Amino acid sequence: MADSKVQPRMGNTGFIIFLALLSAFVPLSTDLYLPALPEMTKFFAVPEIVMNLTLILFFVFYSIATLFWGPLSDRYGRRPILLVGLTLYMLASILCGIATNAYEIIFFRILQAIGGGVATTVATAVIKDVFVGRKQETTLAIVQSMVVISPAVAPVIGSLLLTFISWRGIFFAQALLGLSVIYGSIIFKETHASERGTTSVMKSFGRLGALLINPGFTALLVTFSLMSIVSLSYISSSSYIFQNTFHLSSRMFSLFFSFNAIGMLLGPLVYIPLSKYIDRFTIVYTAFGFTIVAGILVMVFGRMSPIAFALTQFPATLASIAVRPPGTYLVLKQEENDNGSASALYSAGGTIFGSVGMVIVSLAESTPVAAIAWINIVMGGNLRFAAVAVDDLFEKEDCGLRFIHACCVT
Numbered sequence: 209m210a211d212s213k214v215q216p217r218m219g220n221t222g223f224i225i226f227l228a229l230l231s232a233f234v235p236l237s238t239d240l241y242l243p244a245l246p247e248m249t250k251f252f253a254v255p256e257i258v259m260n261l262t263l264i265l266f267f268v269f270y271s272i273a274t275l276f277w278g279p280l281s282d283r284y285g286r287r288p289i290l291l292v293g294l295t296l297y298m299l300a301s302i303l304c305g306i307a308t309n310a311y312e313i314i315f316f317r318i319l320q321a322i323g324g325g326v327a328t329t330v331a332t333a334v335i336k337d338v339f340v341g342r343k344q345e346t347t348l349a350i351v352q353s354m355v356v357i358s359p360a361v362a363p364v365i366g367s368l369l370l371t372f373i374s375w376r377g378i379f380f381a382q383a384l385l386g387l388s389v390i391y392g393s394i395i396f397k398e399t400h401a402s403e404r405g406t407t408s409v410m411k412s413f414g415r416l417g418a419l420l421i422n423p424g425f426t427a428l429l430v431t432f433s434l435m436s437i438v439s440l441s442y443i444s445s446s447s448y449i450f451q452n453t454f455h456l457s458s459r460m461f462s463l464f465f466s467f468n469a470i471g472m473l474l475g476p477l478v479y480i481p482l483s484k485y486i487d488r489f490t491i492v493y494t495a496f497g498f499t500i501v502a503g504i505l506v507m508v509f510g511r512m513s514p515i516a517f518a519l520t521q522f523p524a525t526l527a528s529i530a531v532r533p534p535g536t537y538l539v540l541k542q543e544e545n546d547n548g549s550a551s552a553l554y555s556a557g558g559t560i561f562g563s564v565g566m567v568i569v570s571l572a573e574s575t576p577v578a579a580i581a582w583i584n585i586v587m588g589g590n591l592r593f594a595a596v597a598v599d600d601l602f603e604k605e606d607c608g609l610r611f612i613h614a615c616c617v618t
Contacts, residue, residue, distance in 0.1 A: 217395040226392045228351050230290075230331035233297070233324045234270065234559075235443075236385060238263060239362035242447045242465070243458040244375035251375070252310040256448065260570045261314050263444050264563055266321040271559035273325030275416060278333065278552020286330050286337075286400050290393040293326025298386030305379035320382075325555070327389070332551035336540055337399040346480060348533045367462035416549050425542035425550070432535035433557035437587050438499060438528040440562030442468070442521060445569040445576045453576065454514040464518050468525045475529030488534040495527035496588050502527070503584025510577045517577060524584045 215223040241248075249259040273293075281289040300319035307313040331351070339347045369378055420426050446468075450461040482491055502524035510517040539554050565583055572579035 215397050217397065218392075224347075224351060226389075226396065227331045227334060229389050229392065230327040231351055233327035233385075233389070234267075236362055237320060237324055237382060238266065238443060239465075240366045240382060241375065241378045242362075242443070243367040243462055244370055244378055245447045246451050247370070247458070248310075248313075248375050254310045256573055257570050258310055258314075260444060260566070262310075262317045264566045264570065265314060266317045267440065267559045267563040267566065268321075269318045270321035270325045271556040271563070273322040274329045274552045274555040274559070276552075277326040278329045278549045278555075279416065281326075281330050281333060281400065282549055285398050286334055287393060287396055287398045290326055290330050290396070291390065293323045294386055294390045294393060296323030297327075298323075298383050298390065301379050301383035301386055305376045305383070323386075328555045329552045332536065332540070332554065334399050336551070344537065346533075348536050350476070350480075364462045364466055367459045370458055416553060419550055419553055422542055425539065425553075428535070428539045428542060429553060429557050432531060432539060433554075433561045434587055435496075435499075435528050435531055435535075436558035436562035437565030437568075437583055438524055439472075440559075441565030441569045441583050442525065442580055444566040445580065448573065449517065449576050449580075450514055454517070456514060460514075464514055467518050468521055471522050471525035472529045475526050475531075476533050478526070479530050479533050483534070488538075492531045492534055495531045498527040499524045499584050499588030501588075503581045503586075503588060506577065506584060507581035510581060521580065521584075524588075527588075 215226075218226060245259055245262075249256055252259070277289055277293060297320055300316050300323055303316040304313055304320065307316055332348075335344060335347055335351065365381075366378055369381065446465050447458075447461055450456045450464050451458065456464065479491060502520060502522070505520035505523070506517065508520075510520045536554065540550050542550075565587075568583065569576055569579045
């Protein structure tokens with residue numbers, strides 16, 4: 209664990225909690241209001257695909273925003289960039305709560321995404337600023353295990369809020385969340401020296417391109433980003449599947465969603481002890497196989513009942529999150545400098561591919577369970593195809609390329 213001198217006002221435990229809250233901004237910004245999506249659709253009398261744009265465009269603009277926040281945090285420091293982005297997030301949350309039509313909410317959600325994009329990017333960069341080696345990997349796993357508690361808790365909280373207040377109050381709750389993390393950012397001690405006097409803004413953004421021409425970085429970035437399709441397609445469609453397909457109440461939906469979110473919690477917790485005895489490459493490759501099996505089970509049994517769907521989707525949820533700690537570590541290890549830019553590309557990559565999954569499952573609104581099954585099967589097999597696609601890059605055997613090469617010949 210980090211020396212308490214790193215964050216004298218927070219201490220070790222407070223520092224980890226702060227990083228977890230930053231990393232949890234995206235799931236909290238989506239899952240808290242998932243139970244309200246069907247109600248909001250009826251309230252504004254718009255098609256499901258229109259209201260789903262509040263999710264889809266959130267992730268699209270979130271991914272774009274991370275590409276700006278990362279290099280800016282490298283140039284100006286983590287703390288000032290955090291304060292700017294989180295303030296925008298808080299104000300946008302308030303505007304969502306007072307919106308008068310669906311299209312206003314879509315626009316304000318875009319502003320929310322732009323502001324919230326700073327959180328995940330800076331959190332990952334700070335971890336890389338402070339920790340090295342296995343300590344960095346285990347810290348990523350600990351933070352991410354704390355992060356995924358939010359998908360389990362947020363829908364339950366959102367469902368409970370809906371029994372006392374309208375969907376508008378959920379956005380005000382998000383504003384309060386933003387305010388709490390702004391306070392944390394105020395007492396946060398900077399972990400990265402400003403480069404304002406040594407490099408231009410354009411040169412800072414140019415580092416994104418420099419990272420992308422690193423074959424090991426880009427190959428691993430694409431491979432692990434594709435797995436976001438599995439988790440985000442499920443998140444975006446779950447409220448409609450449980451409430452519209454299986455005709456459950458918002459409260460029952462939150463309980464079923466929380467069950468699958470347990471898989472999100474267990475993923476990093478399972479990885480930490482296993483990685484002491486089993487090679488991380490073997491664990492990751494096995495996780496992709498679990499995703500394929502889950503897709504087949506969902507296809508065969510998932511439409512029978514909400515219980516059957518939740519049980520068969522569980523292995524895919526567990527697997528998609530279990531690969532995040534080693535995936536993040538391996539991607540960032542390909543570039544020892546430019547932590548903010550590397551974190552930005554990793555966050556953006558996962559969100560962009562995840563948004564594709566959200567669009568696919570939204571277009572298949574008449575058969576969402578089958579769409580989830582096929583996404584699991586296809587994405588579970590993506591690693592082998594990605595390995596073949598970059599097979600000509602394996603002349604330099606660094607850890608990332610050795611991983612892809614090993615999967616290719618398995």
